[in-house]
Amino acid sequence: MNRELSRRQPAYGWRDFALDRLPFVAAFLVGITFVAAVILLDVHQSGTDVSSGSLLYLAILAVFTLGAWLAYDGFRKRAFYRELNAAAVRSHELDAPLVLHSASTREHQAVARLLGGLHEAYAGELARSRREQEIRRHFTMQWVHQMKTPLAVIDLLLQESALEGRPEGAPPDGRDRSIAEETERMRRGLDMMLHTARLDRFEVDLNVRQxxxxxxxxxxxxxxxxxxxxxxxxxxxxxxxxxxxxxxxxxxxxxxxxxxxxxxxxxxxxxxxxxxxxxxxxxxxxxxxxxxxxxxxxxxxxxxxxxxxxxxxxxxxxxxxxxxxxxxxxxxxxxxxxxxxxxxxxxxxxxxxxxxxxxxxxxx
Known part of the structure; x- marks a missing residue:
């Protein structure tokens, strides 16, 4: 549900860009207001006159300069935001941070380097974990096969004991039957362990037919x-x-x-x-x-x-x-x-x- 929502909504859009810069715009407008107030106060104290048109022209010029800077800032970071949204859509993939190539500011470059370092560390840890898991799987399979040999020997000894010490056709005694049952339990347990180890590489051990x-x-x-x-x-x-x-x-x-x-x-x-x-x-x-x-x-x-x-x-x-x-x-x-x-x-x-x-x- 959350993943589908993230695909419909960009991780960072123009609305987010505007909201992030809203405090800067507000501070700029407050600064312009203070400048205009200082000019008017100075003019009033000196007894000179200043036209309202000049003040309006100054305000328009300042706002235009601010708008031009915001537009430039947004367009130069547009590629980075596009890559950021693409990475957010692929956030469930290990290599998602690697799509961030267009960092245009030192801040974005630092973030991209951090994500790249985290990806490299995680990939290394994952590879190490997989190697250890493969070693454990190989050891488990080898151990199971080795343990099946003593079970086969026990079965053989039980058969020999049955032939030597019991009349033909007579049922096995309680001890031999118990040994045979426990041996079979051990064999089933070993088979379960073997199949558990093989499940991790299921497709390798697959033979499909009717x-x-x-x-x-x-x-x-x-x-x-x-x-x-x-x-x-x-x-x-x-x-x-x-x-x-x-x-x-x-x-x-x-x-x-x-x-x-x-x-x-x-x-x-x-x-x-x-x-x-x-x-x-x-x-x-x-x-x-x-x-x-x-x-x-x-x-x-x-x-x-x-x-x-x-x-x-x-x-x-x-x-x-x-x-x-x-x-x-x-x-x-x-x-x-x-x-x-x-x-x-x-x-x-x-x-x-x-x-x-x-x-x-x-x-x-």
Missing amino acids: VSLRELATAVLHDYKKLCIHHSVFPKVVGDSTAETDPKWMSFVLHQLVANAIKYSKTKPGSKKLLVAIEAASGGGCTLTVRDEGIGIPPQDLPRIFDPFFTGENGRSTEESTGMGLYLAKRVCANLGHGLYAESTLGLGTEMKVTFRPGGIHRM
Whole structure:
């Protein structure tokens, strides 16, 4: 709103120019009045006479000289004011002060030098901050990849332990199952950290194509097969459609939605359903809905579930909650040009709906 207003109104116009010089004009006129008064007083004391025409001529000459000077002053500064207005329109851009080239007075030159110095200092600080951010991002990605190696070794040791110490077909004991679950939690946490680091350079890691949403959802649910069995959650995929998206990023979004659905369904007793429904939308496009029968989201928390680090009432009762999963999913969907919305009834379950536009994703 303020930016649009600044585009309609110049930052510095002729009205501002006149108002700035109004005290000078007033002082000049007062000075002329005093001069005329002194002349009249002197004439009166000396007994001589002076014509009113001469005084009027003197006043007109003084006012004309003042007007000529103001006109000259305004026109010589016109280019600077034009550049100032252009910079104000681009005030949200980093290089806006660099358009001030036509400073005609020492005052304007000092202001232009000050703005140029501030721009240079800010640009240097921004470049330094970006370099540090890139170093942190690179370190994070490298660290995540290094931490995945021990997890793979733990999985391998669990498989070997299962083959050596348990009869064929027998279920894993409680210790091995707990280790496997905690390992999977660590893997999901590392994946979230990796995708968080990659979001800053989203366009570099983008591969868009037509994707079968049913195949994508089935693959994601397969990753949670053991967890669903353990918590009596029965997943199902209905419908099918294709959408233009990035399969890897969309898989990350579905992992967050499915993981949340299981996490907030497992505390309810008995069997629960987890439905992934895919259907074409009227007017083109399609929707993918992840519907669970979990504990639901309190109404006061629902508007904030996509905020970063917001865990809400449910999250505070769950040690696994970081408040980042849905935030990252929302950001990924926004970058892909998809919508992500939530509906929930406390105690009955939650629906997370991803909408795919008929025109495809945003072009990066």
